[in-house]
Amino acid sequence: MEQHSNILKYKHLGIYTQNENVVYMREDCHVCISEGFEALTRIRISKATHSIVASLNVIKSDMLLPNEIGLSEAAAKKLNVSDNDTLYVSHLEPIESLSHVRAKIYNQKLDYSAFNEIITDIVEGDYSNIHLSAFITACAGDRLDIDEISDLTKAMIASGEQLNWDKEIVVDKHCIGGLPGNRTTPLVVAIVAAYGLTMPKTSSRAITSPAGTADTMEVLTNVTLSLEEIKTVVEKEGGCFVWGGTAQLSPADDVLIKIEKALDIDSEGQLIASVLSKKAAAGSTHVVIDIPVGETAKVRSAEMAEKLKNHMEKVGNAVGLNVKVVITDGTQPVGRGIGPTLEAIDILKVLRNEADAPTDLMERALLLAGKLIELSGKVGKGKGTETAKEVLKSGQAYKKFLAICKAQGRFSKPVLAPYKTEIRAENSGILKRIDNRKIAKLAKLSGAPQSKSAGILLNVHLDEKIKKDQLLYTIYAESKGELNYALEYKNYHNNILTIS
Numbered sequence: 001m002e003q004h005s006n007i008l009k010y011k012h013l014g015i016y017t018q019n020e021n022v023v024y025m026r027e028d029c030h031v032c033i034s035e036g037f038e039a040l041t042r043i044r045i046s047k048a049t050h051s052i053v054a055s056l057n058v059i060k061s062d063m064l065l066p067n068e069i070g071l072s073e074a075a076a077k078k079l080n081v082s083d084n085d086t087l088y089v090s091h092l093e094p095i096e097s098l099s100h101v102r103a104k105i106y107n108q109k110l111d112y113s114a115f116n117e118i119i120t121d122i123v124e125g126d127y128s129n130i131h132l133s134a135f136i137t138a139c140a141g142d143r144l145d146i147d148e149i150s151d152l153t154k155a156m157i158a159s160g161e162q163l164n165w166d167k168e169i170v171v172d173k174h175c176i177g178g179l180p181g182n183r184t185t186p187l188v189v190a191i192v193a194a195y196g197l198t199m200p201k202t203s204s205r206a207i208t209s210p211a212g213t214a215d216t217m218e219v220l221t222n223v224t225l226s227l228e229e230i231k232t233v234v235e236k237e238g239g240c241f242v243w244g245g246t247a248q249l250s251p252a253d254d255v256l257i258k259i260e261k262a263l264d265i266d267s268e269g270q271l272i273a274s275v276l277s278k279k280a281a282a283g284s285t286h287v288v289i290d291i292p293v294g295e296t297a298k299v300r301s302a303e304m305a306e307k308l309k310n311h312m313e314k315v316g317n318a319v320g321l322n323v324k325v326v327i328t329d330g331t332q333p334v335g336r337g338i339g340p341t342l343e344a345i346d347i348l349k350v351l352r353n354e355a356d357a358p359t360d361l362m363e364r365a366l367l368l369a370g371k372l373i374e375l376s377g378k379v380g381k382g383k384g385t386e387t388a389k390e391v392l393k394s395g396q397a398y399k400k401f402l403a404i405c406k407a408q409g410r411f412s413k414p415v416l417a418p419y420k421t422e423i424r425a426e427n428s429g430i431l432k433r434i435d436n437r438k439i440a441k442l443a444k445l446s447g448a449p450q451s452k453s454a455g456i457l458l459n460v461h462l463d464e465k466i467k468k469d470q471l472l473y474t475i476y477a478e479s480k481g482e483l484n485y486a487l488e489y490k491n492y493h494n495n496i497l498t499i500s
Contacts, residue, residue, distance in 0.1 A: 339455015
């Protein structure tokens with residue numbers, strides 16, 4: 001009888017809440033009244049054998065009838081419901097793993113078992129954003145030691161799919177980020193796959209930047225592939241450039257990243273676990289990590305970079321990865337384009353060996369591809385960059401790039417946005433500083449990455465002599481409104497570029 005009294009009819013409301021599971025019920029709904037549910041209570045919603053956990057939002061209008069229940073788009077998709085389906089509502093049972101979160105808040109050391117319970121509950125959707133925030137905050141600020149970072153990484157690897165390529169060496173590369181235009185990954189994949197190594201590259205979309213690798217590659221080819229499609233492409237061409245979101249590799253990471261972004265917390269321990277869990281789950285054996293260092297990059301000091309390098313390599317070893325960290329210059333954007341289409345144009349110029357290809361992007365890609373080739377043991381130390389350069393200059397990398405794109409479904413030429421404004425120097429002098437964060441923000445305000453062809457084309461680099469009225473950069477946008485929005489920000493911030 002109790003189960004029958006807790007049944008409600010589903011009504012589609014079409015409310016988008018990102019990944020957050022939200023359930024909607026009327027204030028005078030008999031279930032709300034009898035169960036004592038209040039707004040933001042975490043409750044379990046069940047359909048046949050499947051269930052999800054969601055936060056309750058209480059409706060005080062006729063959007064729903066008293067016997068109806070609504071779900072956010074994310075929740076409805078996870079539960080796979082249709083209008084008029086019957087759903088069973090119940091209290092959420094106690095979440096045992098929260099005791100480990102409380103222990104970490106009081107700075108107690110956690111082991112693999114504790115992290116595994118926490119990560120399992122996160123993937124199941126049992127943690128609210130409040131619980132996730134508590135876990136992230138408890139782990140921030142050097143509160144995880146090497147053993148804990150290793151155990152967290154292992155738990156995150158175990159939480160999702162794990163690929164196996166039946167190969168002794170599978171390579172990968174990751175950049176810590178914080179540097180606009182640093183789109184070396186597609187170039188590295190093309191070079192090392194053309195050389196003969198296997199590189200199944202899963203990449204993220206932009207979180208706080210004007211473009212992620214997946215956003216840029218989506219301009220040129222399909223990046224949303226299933227696991228089976230990824231395997232087919234890699235078996236055929238030796239590499240891929242796909243969005244990692246559909247692959248379900250380390251799925252807890254995707255949940256945690258969204259909360260870290262909202263909190264503006266970049267915990268070193270969780271950063272390492274995030275990066276290395278994705279690499280291990282993708283079946284990689286040898287990984288090169290790029291850490292750009294600069295005043296306005298994500299990593300701001302050489303000391304912090306060295307510490308991160310040490311921890312990355314130790315944790316990599318603990319989870320069975322051969323990790324090599326490369327510390328690079330993070331004082332200015334890389335290449336000329338900032339935004340998906342503009343970055344795609346840079347990539348093609350480098351691959352085609354065009355005369356006006358951005359030299360800094362090419363050299364950084366050759367350095368990282370060379371380090372991967374050396375790490376694989378295929379060439380001696382110090383010979384990797386030259387080997388990578390031979391592959392690029394011969395045209396083999398471009399040929400491989402096109403082959404991978406076509407194997408993923410298409411190769412499309414990039415097209416620039418229709419609206420643009422040129423920004424010119426107001427005085428002569430030397431370009432002393434480029435604020436990475438502000439120029440990235442300017443590109444985002446122009447519409448990137450949602451508007452693929454929006455962004456910034458940068459014409460200058462640090463230490464150049466600048467003449468009055470010289471073209472510094474061009475802002476591109478897909479609408480006049482977005483262009484004006486970006487210009488307002490630019491006019492308010494006169495220190496995006498510093499000429500003195």
